[in-house]
Amino acid sequence: MAEGAPEPRRRFSPRGLLRTVHRDAGNLAVGLTLVYAASGLAVNHIADWDPNxxxxxxxxxxxxxxxxxxxxxxxxxxxxxxxxxxxxxxxxxxxxxxxxxxxxxxxxxxxxxxxxxxxxxxxRFFLRLANWLHLNRGKKAWTYVADGYAVLLLLLAFSGMFMLPGRKGLIGRGGIFVLVGAAVPIAYVVLSGGP
Structure with missing residues (x-):
């Protein structure tokens, strides 16, 4: 390329945009995911121990x-x-x-x-704080943070589904995983008799 010549413009790629959004949203979600995952595991077993x-x-x-x-x-x-x-x-x-x-x-x-x-x-320092946040004991402002996190998880789920094309994507292996993931809560509700 001649010196001083403009660089060629990259073509817009929807999948490239999805990858960027997915990567950045995933990095943003790491801290909250650790809090919610640790608290979820702790509270799921509240009959066996006091998580706080x-x-x-x-x-x-x-x-x-x-x-x-x-x-x-x-x-x-x-x-x-x-x-x-x-x-x-x-x-x-x-x-x-x-x-x-x-x-x-x-x-x-x-x-x-x-x-x-x-x-x-x-x-239990970390778990008590994580449970306080997860169970929304802080109310008001934390409700907005929790809602934002839920939207971020939806964004991760949807961007992940459409990131890869072809047999590795939604019309191939990815679609099978999506169906299995959706089948787990549905099967549990059906087999357990629901609420």
């Missing part, structure tokens, strides 16, 4: 009987365990057991032996 919190149980030995009124015993237990939180409730469960209720944590104190059973929950 993990439970813990520890035993502490404070060494001997704890005497005094309930508030004084509670203060001493919290001090010995280096817990700075203020209890929401302190009460006698039995004559020898004092319950100290904290946020997401309960201390069961045996006042005769000084043994403390510490039961509680700790948030």
């Amino acid at each position: 919190f993990k439970n813990h149980e520890f035993t502490h030995e404070l060494g001997g009987p704890l005497e005094g009124d309930d508030q004084a015993v509670a203060e001493r237990v919290l001090q010995k365990l280096n817990i700075g939180d203020k209890p929401s409730d302190v009460y006698r469960a039995t004559p020898t057991e004092l319950e100290i209720t904290l946020d997401r944590r309960t201390l069961h104190v045996d006042t005769q032996t000084g043994k403390v059973l510490d039961e509680g929950q700790e948030p």
Whole structure:
């Protein structure tokens, strides 16, 4: 090509445009897909585990009987365990057991032996946030983000179907996969009896 001559113009290609749109939409969807996929897997098995919190149980030995009124015993237990939180409730469960209720944590104190059973929950950081977003607990603005993501997934599905021509595309192997993908929810509804 002679120096200074204009480059030849590329011809417009609908499939090329689809590939570009599909690639860019796919890259844009990665972060949200990770959030929704992780949350979906976690919430699908909610009967087997708590996807938002993990439970813990520890035993502490404070060494001997704890005497005094309930508030004084509670203060001493919290001090010995280096817990700075203020209890929401302190009460006698039995004559020898004092319950100290904290946020997401309960201390069961045996006042005769000084043994403390510490039961509680700790948030599963990523999954709790992912579930909060997936279940749309944030409402308002997140609804628009979730709707935008749904439209993005539709765009990915449709652009993917028409990207390849011929036997690898919609009239060949691609069409078979589309039919199988559509058949899965239909078959499940039919076989399960539906809602």
